[in-house]
Amino acid sequence: xxxxxxxxxxxxxxxxxxxxxxxxxxxxxxxxxxxxxxxxxxxxxxxxxxxxxxxxxxxxxxxxxxxxxxxxxxxxxxxxxxxxxxxxxxxxxxxxxxxxxxxxxxxxxxxxxxxxxxxxxxxxxxxxxxxxxxxxxxxxxxxxxxxxxxxxxxxxxxxxxxxxxxxxxxxxxxxxxxxxxxxxxxxxxxxxxxxxxxxxxxxxxxxxxxxxxxxxxxxxxxxxxxxxxxxxxxxxxxxxxxxxxxxxxxxxxxxxxxxxxxxxxxxxxxxxxxxxxxxxxxxxxxxxxxxxxxxxxxxxxxxxxxxxxxxxxxxxxxxxxxxxxxxxxxxxxxxxxxxxxxxxxxxxxxxxxxxxxxxxxxxxxxxxxxxxxxxxxxxxxxxxxxxxxxxxxxxxxxxxxxxxxxxxxxxxxxxxxxxxxxxxxxxxxxxxxxxxxxxxxxxxxxxxxxxxxxxxx
Numbered sequence: 001x002x003x004x005x006x007x008x009x010x011x012x013x014x015x016x017x018x019x020x021x022x023x024x025x026x027x028x029x030x031x032x033x034x035x036x037x038x039x040x041x042x043x044x045x046x047x048x049x050x051x052x053x054x055x056x057x058x059x060x061x062x063x064x065x066x067x068x069x070x071x072x073x074x075x076x077x078x079x080x081x082x083x084x085x086x087x088x089x090x091x092x093x094x095x096x097x098x099x100x101x102x103x104x105x106x107x108x109x110x111x112x113x114x115x116x117x118x119x120x121x122x123x124x125x126x127x128x129x130x131x132x133x134x135x136x137x138x139x140x141x142x143x144x145x146x147x148x149x150x151x152x153x154x155x156x157x158x159x160x161x162x163x164x165x166x167x168x169x170x171x172x173x174x175x176x177x178x179x180x181x182x183x184x185x186x187x188x189x190x191x192x193x194x195x196x197x198x199x200x201x202x203x204x205x206x207x208x209x210x211x212x213x214x215x216x217x218x219x220x221x222x223x224x225x226x227x228x229x230x231x232x233x234x235x236x237x238x239x240x241x242x243x244x245x246x247x248x249x250x251x252x253x254x255x256x257x258x259x260x261x262x263x264x265x266x267x268x269x270x271x272x273x274x275x276x277x278x279x280x281x282x283x284x285x286x287x288x289x290x291x292x293x294x295x296x297x298x299x300x301x302x303x304x305x306x307x308x309x310x311x312x313x314x315x316x317x318x319x320x321x322x323x324x325x326x327x328x329x330x331x332x333x334x335x336x337x338x339x340x341x342x343x344x345x346x347x348x349x350x351x352x353x354x355x356x357x358x359x360x361x362x363x364x365x366x367x368x369x370x371x372x373x374x375x376x377x378x379x380x381x382x383x384x385x386x387x388x389x390x391x392x393x394x395x396x397x398x399x400x401x402x403x404x405x406x407x408x409x410x411x412x413x414x415x416x417x418x419x420x421x422x423x424x425x426x427x428x429x430x431x432x433x434x435x436x437x438x439x440x441x442x443x444x445x446x447x448x449x450x451x452x453x454x455x456x457x
Contacts, residue, residue, distance in 0.1 A: 026068055045380045083109070083390070092351055110253075111252075134248070210243070227327070238270075265306055315355045321361050330450055338368055339368060341370070346417045348418070363443070374405050374414075381424045402428060
């Protein structure tokens, strides 16, 4: 009694190379744990949009298992279904069998990428971004500086005015139109690698600054540090940290994701900290699963250190609420009417990091504001890393539903906890133009602007 049945992988030698790679890489126990109960169906955004079984987690798992068992070949339809998944992982909290679907979809994409035949331009772009830009802080600074020059020098105005932007696909044109001001000076360049706590320090925490986060949202990183200081934490920002590897993992570049994880684990452990703080749900979701990412490493110490790291990862809102001294927040208004705010959940923050209550508690603590829950705030907005660029049709459908619900809140501010979601919400406001003024903000920026400074301290 108490023993679990472990299913042995079928002893098959596939003639199809991709099928063999899938069999080798897929966690067969997880495949067989799926009971086909269907609880995942109403939670899955792509199934809700299409009503087609293969567009559901249950359907995709069935396809994976059919390939692994030699019942079908992993044809283009199979690969398209794996890539059509948002990876939002909304299926996991509702699964009675606790199937780790997110891990399965990443394993499937990793196998597919091993045999992918990309065009030369796509292959070059993937190599540039995944191996040249994201892992390299110098390249990120160059990217940030180049974007800042484009935005401020008049080149952006020229590109739009002359119609050059029409040469790019519509999803890229839309993203360019709502990009925030970039910078080559990230959080370390702006405030250094250490920031003291206000009052007696509760704990010593380390900020995970991210890659694109520190180029496009460096101000949010700075505001995160100052908010944590107000809440009683001393903050270190390890200079040697690198990209979390989330985009790599979601795109089938698992070996590169593990390589980046090893660097981060070592750097943060040497920093002597109590918590690793994330302000980006997409990054945090991989960081908190570094133990799984590294569990097959041949070095037991790496596995142990990965577990140490994963246990200390926490979202900034949850850290402030559960461990900190919550600052006093107040709206800066000169009228009696309350300011209405609403919230769009980051899928990875809610479904993987299990943090949905803390952001709401902080929003409700702001004097002069009224928090209104948005219908289906827990549904994916369609951002999903680079999904809104690679799968624009489905992403657009999801965004349209999201903006309908957002408009019904009459909110002045739509807040979120992830940079990808934030850009998607900005795009939604730009495209769908609510009949009232609405602004999308990262929750940290919203709260930071509303900290009531204690003049006696």
